[in-house]
Amino acid sequence: LPLLALSGPAVALGGPGIDPQVLTARLRSGEPSLLARIADGRVLVDPRTLAEDELDVAAAVIVRALAG
Numbered sequence: 001l002p003l004l005a006l007s008g009p010a011v012a013l014g015g016p017g018i019d020p021q022v023l024t025a026r027l028r029s030g031e032p033s034l035l036a037r038i039a040d041g042r043v044l045v046d047p048r049t050l051a052e053d054e055l056d057v058a059a060a061v062i063v064r065a066l067a068g
Contacts, residue, residue, distance in 0.1 A: 010044040013062060026065035034061045 013036070014020060020038045027034040027043075036045045050058050 008046070008048060010046050013043040013045065013066065015066075017031055018066070026068070027061060030065055032035040032057065033062065034058055034065075 014023060020041060020043045023043045024036050024038060027036050027045075034045065036043050036047070038044070045058070045062070047055075
C-alpha cells in the first residue's frame with residue numbers, strides 16, 4: 001500500500017456497528033466496484049476519482065454497501 005498521505009477532500013463512511021473492512025469489501029464487490037481506503041478506522045472515498053456523471057451511480061453503490 002502507498003504510504004503517501006493524501007490531502008484534500010474525502011467522504012467518510014461508516015457508523016456504529018459498521019466494520020471498515022466489511023464496508024470496503026462491499027464497496028469493491030458492488031456493481032460497479034467502488035474503491036475506498038481505510039484511515040484512522042474510517043472508510044474514505046476520494047471524490048476526485050469520480051467523474052461528474054458517475055456520482056449518482058457511486059451514491060447508489062454506497063447506499064447498498066451500507067445497507068448490507
